[in-house]
Amino acid sequence: MGDTREDLQVFNQDMYKRYSDDFQAAVDDAGDYLSRLEQQPTTTAVHYGRERQLQLDQDVLSVFYSNLALKFGLENNQTEMNNLKMHIPALVMFGYSGYTLVTLDDTASDSGKDELKPVSWPERPYYYKLQNGNLLYFTLDDNARVYDTSSNEFYEGEYTTLAAETNLNPLTSIELFHEIRQSTITSLVEKDLATAINRHLELVKRMGLSIQFTL
Incomplete structure (x- = not known):
């Protein structure tokens, strides 16, 4: 055995x-x-x-x-x-x-x-809501876009350029920018994946199949 x-x-x-x-x-x-x-x-x-x-x-x-x-x-x-x-x-x-x-x-x-x-x-999009209500759209590098909801304007550029042109709180440093970018992308994808997996389970049930989970 x-x-x-x-x-x-x-x-x-x-x-x-x-x-x-x-x-x-x-x-x-x-x-x-x-x-x-x-x-x-x-x-x-x-x-x-x-x-x-x-x-x-x-x-x-x-x-x-x-x-x-x-x-x-x-x-x-x-x-x-x-x-x-x-x-x-x-x-x-x-x-x-x-x-x-x-x-x-x-x-x-x-x-x-x-x-x-x-x-x-x-x-x-990889988006994040700033403290002032503006929307920050990340990319996979240090470039980003900020949508100012009050003026209906966009600001675009690297972190240092954006920080000089508009309020990025709570992203007060390039280190925080990187950290929040990573956590934002991860959380958005995790949320969508959870929805997709639940949807897949419904599809499987509709086809008369079952799923066996293991450790």
């Missing part, structure tokens, strides 16, 4: 590493693809509207799912790929000034069969 338990533990560890490595590889490839897409407006001066952005989101998802299918040998098995998707309640794509949440929807295909389709939520 001891040997059996040890063999099972080794097997589980190997499987965990395999799944972890395969998912990480798919995430890395999709992230690299997204990074190259985000550089295009800077390098080519091309700016995309919302419709084009949605298409780009779908392109990134296709890269991610294609890599997963290749890793698990599911390139030509849509049913098994749907089963794998059910284990991914949500995906978050981090952009420079905001993030996009992706969840699954069960929709009817042209043939009338239910199919799982990834749906992109509207992009969420």
Whole structure:
């Protein structure tokens, strides 16, 4: 019995590493693809509207799912790929000034069969409400924008520039700016992920499936 338990533990560890490595590889490839897409407006001066952005989101998802299918040998098995998707309640794509949440929807295909389709939520900005009621929009570096609600004006620039032009309390130092930026982005994503996971549980129940949680 001891040997059996040890063999099972080794097997589980190997499987965990395999799944972890395969998912990480798919995430890395999709992230690299997204990074190259985000550089295009800077390098080519091309700016995309919302419709084009949605298409780009779908392109990134296709890269991610294609890599997963290749890793698990599911390139030509849509049913098994749907089963794998059910284990991914949500995906978050981090952009420079905001993030996009992706969840699954069960929709009817042209043939009338239910199919799982990834749906992109509207992009969420990294925003924080200042003590004076103004809104601060973070980016992934020290650049930010402040919306002055009283004058209906925007201030944009690095932290030092913004601090000289408008009131940023309680962000009274660059260290606090970094700390609050990180906690703001984390809390916004955690809140949306909680909503997405609850939504995924409802989807699973609707499909007549159940979820088993482990430690």
